[in-house]
Amino acid sequence: MTKAEELARFIVRAQYGDLSREAVKHLKIRVLDSMGCAIGALNGEPVSIIREQIKDFDSSGTCTMIGGGSSSPDRAAFYRGFAP
Numbered sequence: 001m002t003k004a005e006e007l008a009r010f011i012v013r014a015q016y017g018d019l020s021r022e023a024v025k026h027l028k029i030r031v032l033d034s035m036g037c038a039i040g041a042l043n044g045e046p047v048s049i050i051r052e053q054i055k056d057f058d059s060s061g062t063c064t065m066i067g068g069g070s071s072s073p074d075r076a077a078f079y080r081g082f083a084p
Helices: 003-013 021-041 045-057 073-082
Strands: none
Touching: 045 073
16 A cells, blocks of 8 residues: 555545544644635735736636636646645
8 A cells, every 4th residue: 555545545544533632622723724725825926927927828628726716736736846
């Protein structure tokens, strides 16, 4: 089993009730922080440039991009690296 498969298995089996109060607190902080970073980066120059490039090459894929639009998995993953 690969590490990715091990991680996927862990995630599928994980239950919210298995988390301690402290873990839930930190999970909420990190999820909100990640969302804030993603929203804050949407209008940044690098993200705008990449979004325009993706529109030029592939604007109709199966993966939804943060901030709207869709693209192929590889281009959406590239975009995701700049729009955390």
